[in-house]
Amino acid sequence: MDAYDEDSHARRGPDGSEGASHPDRDPEPGAGGGTGSEQRERAGGGGPEPGPGAEQEPPGAARELPAADAADGAHVMDAGPPDQGPSPSPRTGVAALSPRYQTGAAVALAVVAVAACVHLAMVFLSVAPANTVTKQHGKAIEEWVYPEFEQNWKLFAPNPLQQNIAVQARAEVRMKDGGVRTTGWTDLSARDGAAIDGNLVPSHTQQNELRRAWDFFVATHTADNRPVALRGALSEQYVRRIVVMRLYRDDPTSREGVIQRVQVRSSTTNVQPPKWSQERVSDKPVYRLLPWWTVSSDEAAGGVR
Incomplete structure (x- = not known):
């Protein structure tokens, strides 16, 4: 076969001479190998750095990669940074109140608890056997209990x-x-x-x-x-x-x-x-x-x- 056949891989030099191709040299622009920047783009690196006036994409936004990198011509979306987890649920109830109102609610609950304890103690002392407390504070206990909170055993009469x-x-x-x-x-x-x-x-x-x-x-x-x-x-x-x-x-x-x-x-x-009774x-x-x-x-x- 002729060494200078057009299908040969021989290359012509700058002076028009023909020579064998050298595998260590960079391919020419337009050849299948592409330039270094093109190779870097295909390797997954982004395009050139945006200039100062270029619009910046927000963090986490989906980014469309070049069509050359997509398999079968489909677009590949960059998912951005990984999800940081679910946001904390909002507070409800007393926890949602401001510190001032939380303090007021705590004071109100404390007052109700103290009043309930005092009432239970008074009712207990009113029905308990005579003891030192009832002898010294019997009048105060009666004024608290009678007549609204009087206790009796008529239910079991x-x-x-x-x-x-x-x-x-x-x-x-x-x-x-x-x-x-x-x-x-x-x-x-x-x-x-x-x-x-x-x-x-x-x-x-x-x-x-x-x-x-x-x-x-x-x-x-x-x-x-x-x-x-x-x-x-x-x-x-x-x-x-x-x-x-x-x-x-x-x-x-x-x-x-x-x-x-x-x-x-x-x-x-x-x-x-009743009518049937003789009483x-x-x-x-x-x-x-x-x-x-x-x-x-x-x-x-x-x-x-």
């Missing part, structure tokens, strides 16, 4: 109540013209019963306020209505304030004037036995009439309306 007891009241009212009028008897227990009847969620006041107040009065008074110790006077005050409050609310005459005195009585009626009891009411009580100035002025 072997002989349940067999009587209906109604508390009734009337008042002497000074009218606006200066005259004094005496109202008729108002059945306070019947009003509570009417409010409870048919009510799926009756209030604690309607069920227990008046009933417990009267039980407290009877337990601290003799049969002739004489008070026993300090709790007797306290029960009188408690019943009187309830009566005045309810008469101002329910009695039209009392609302038109100022109550000066009140009188309370109880009406006790036996519960009739017979009286169905007539028995009354217990209390003396007239003078209403104090703060009660008469409407402080308990």
Whole structure:
């Protein structure tokens, strides 16, 4: 074969002479090997460094590599730096409050906790056997517990109540013209019963306020209505304030004037036995009439309306 054949790998020198190709020399521009910069681009290095005015890509942004580096002509996206992990979840509840409000919430919780502990201690001492604490601070314990938080064992009584007891009241009212009028008897227990009847969620006041107040009065008074110790006077005050409050609310005459005195009585009626029973009891009411009580100035002025 001719050494100077056009298909030969011989190269011509600068002076037009032909010579063999040298493997250690750089290929010419445009040849398959490409220049050094092109080779570096294909090797994975980026293009030339951007100038001062060039737009910079934000960190972590996807970057498209040259098409020459993509297999089968597809674009390859640079994923950027690795993910730094999930961001912390926002704070909720008390932790989301400012330090000042967190301090206020902590103080409020502490006050509630102290009040609850004091109340539980007072109730425990009121039902506990006599001891040094109850002997020295018995009056303070009674004032805290009675009458609202009184404890008893009637739930476990072997002989349940067999009587209906109604508390009734009337008042002497000074009218606006200066005259004094005496109202008729108002059945306070019947009003509570009417409010409870048919009510799926009756209030604690309607069920227990008046009933417990009267039980407290009877337990601290003799049969002739004489008070026993300090709790007797306290029960009188408690019943009187309830009566005045309810008469101002329910009695039209009392609302038109100022109550000066009140009188309370109880009406006790036996519960009739069933028809098949041979037992017979009286169905007539028995009354217990209390003396007239003078209403104090703060009660008469409407402080308990």
